[in-house]
Each structure stands twice: as C-alpha cells, then as structure tokens.
Amino acid sequence: MLESPHHQHCMPAKKPTTTDKRASLGPLDTLIGYHLRRASLVFYPDYRKTKGVRQGLVGILSIVAANPGINQISVGKLLLIDAGNLVELIDDLVSKGLLERSVDPMDRRSRSLTITAAGAAQLKEILERIKKMEKNMLGKLTTRERETLLDLLKRIHTSDVSPNA
C-alpha cells in the first residue's frame, strides 16, 4: 500500500474538495472484524520486508524448531495452511538449506521435518528483527496493555466456535 491515509498532521489544510479525507467510515467503524484486520495489516508488510520472508515461512521455521520431526500436515494445521499449499513453501525452505525433509521410517507417508543450523540462525535473526519492530509499533501501549491485548486476541482465535449464521 503506497498511499496510506496517515498524512493529516503536517498538511497545510488542502482546499477541501467534494470528498475530503475527514470522511467517515460509517458503520464499518463499529465492526471489530474491520479493526482487527486493519491492525493486523500494520504488522503484515514489515514481515515481508524482513529478508524477503513470505507469510508462512517464519511460522514454519518456528514450529519445526519447537517440534523437531514434526510432519507437514501438523505444521499446516497449526498455521491454517492447506497441505497442498504447504508443499511449495517447504520446498522453498529446504532449497535454501533452512529445513531438512526426510521420510519418517515409522510411517513412510510422513515427511519428518527438522531445522538446520542455518535455519535456526536465520530464525533467531528474523525473530529479533520482528520483536524490535513490534516494540516500535506498540510504543503507544503500556506493557500491561500489550498483555491485555495478547490475552484478548488469544481468547478470540482459540475458540472452538465456528459460527455459520
């Protein structure tokens, strides 16, 4: 997104046209889903700028690091990534030497994933960058507020409810 609407501050009161930027969101402004999405977008672009890392890659590295030998299906379930879409992501990490994929001798359908030394090093580096970035972006929140936010978010997405009405 190149043109973010965050320029109100240092602007010399541009001549208001029919549609100035003081325009309102209308009822959208009352929807939690909208603000959740919007807040998550604040973080999203920087994930990608961080060393060309795509959406799932940090997640995959983190999970494999924490669960050596985990298989692809399990990783996908944790990250809500479809098995079919996971294949290329892991191909990518394997080809970069960050992960190793081998047939699980206990169940030859499964691929046993482990992180390499290079993968662990890269994960560490990326996590440090992300942490620093998050600290920057959450500067307006107190420590207590950040804890509250994390708690509320977890309680939302750790729900079993999958309403369809």
Add this chain to the structure above:
Amino acid sequence: MLESPHHQHCMPAKKPTTTDKRASLGPLDTLIGYHLRRASLVFYPDYRKTKGVRQGLVGILSIVAANPGINQISVGKLLLIDAGNLVELIDDLVSKGLLERSVDPMDRRSRSLTITAAGAAQLKEILERIKKMEKNMLGKLTTRERETLLDLLKRIHTSDVSPNA
C-alpha cells in the same frame, strides 16, 4: 480453510504419532503480529460467506453511504485499497445496482459515488448479519473487554508510525 485445528474436544485420543497436535508454536506464540492476524482470520471467512460479498465491498458501501458524493481516491485511502484495484470492485457494485457513479461536474476527473436504495438496503442487511456474527464470536468477552479490545486496536492502526527497521 477446511481443516481447522479445532477438533481437540470430542476426539477419542487418537493414537499419537511422531507429531501430535499438542505441538507448540515455538517463539511465534509470543508475537503480537501473529495473534492479530490469527484473530482477524476468525472473522474473515464469514465476511465472504455473507452473500458472496468480497473483502472490500462492505467497506465501500459503508463509506459511500456515510459520505455521499465521495470519490474513488478517497474511498481507497480510507480502506487502503489501491486506486487501480478499486475500479473493478466499484464496477461490480455499480453493475449490481448498489452504487451509482457519475462524473463530478466540479472536477471532471472525479467520479462522484452515491449509494442506491438497493445498496442501502443490502448494506443494512449485511451489517446486521455481521453484527450478529461478531456477537457470536466474541461471546467469551465481556462488554468491557470488547471495548478495551476495540480501543487497543484503534490505537495500533491509527498510528502515524511506519517503522522500517
């Protein structure tokens, strides 16, 4: 996402393989960005299921309803949708008879957008569904917690900070 990992409850303790679903997220679990994204995904699919409405459409209708005569650039800035990507979305709404688009006589470059009666009716209906859905999904939170969440989210994404480190 067909296979969500929300099935722990009624399952008769499946034989644990090398990689059971009690696997951990690792350091990912400490990142606010991850939990924001994850929580926003809880809401996202249902937006789309609601009458085949795509990502931006509810937002566009809501903004045009609140700001009759607004132009496309302004709508795009409010929703962080690129001007080029907005065209087809508005085409869609116009072709469905939900919006009207006309040349602004004061500035013939601009397109003046207004919502139709059908558009207003549909917006009202969709908003009611979304509100109901949100109430469902936020059932675990008290009213006070919802207010807190909304406040924290707004403070995150209403930031002027766009860190690049």
Add this chain to the structure above:
DNA sequence: TATTGTTATACTCTATAACTATA
C-alpha cells in the same frame, strides 16, 4: 478405506506501471 504428501488449477488480494482526461 483413510491419511500424507504432491500436483494442478482457479480465484482473490495486492503491487507496479503505463496510460487518458482533466486540472
């Protein structure tokens, strides 16, 4: 028969750039 992984495909979302018409 069910599960793991793979391939293919299609659709949405996002990003970039070139172009027009107006200002």
Add this chain to the structure above:
DNA sequence: TATAGTTATAGAGTATAACAATA
C-alpha cells in the same frame, strides 16, 4: 506538472480436486 481514474500484469494467498504411496 499533478491528480482521478483506468487498464494490464504479475505475484502472493487461498481453495478445490485429483492422484500416488502408504497405512
């Protein structure tokens, strides 16, 4: 020269389905 809108294109993200190997 700058802005509003349009068109085209390419890349990610996501969803669906068919298939092989294995259980």
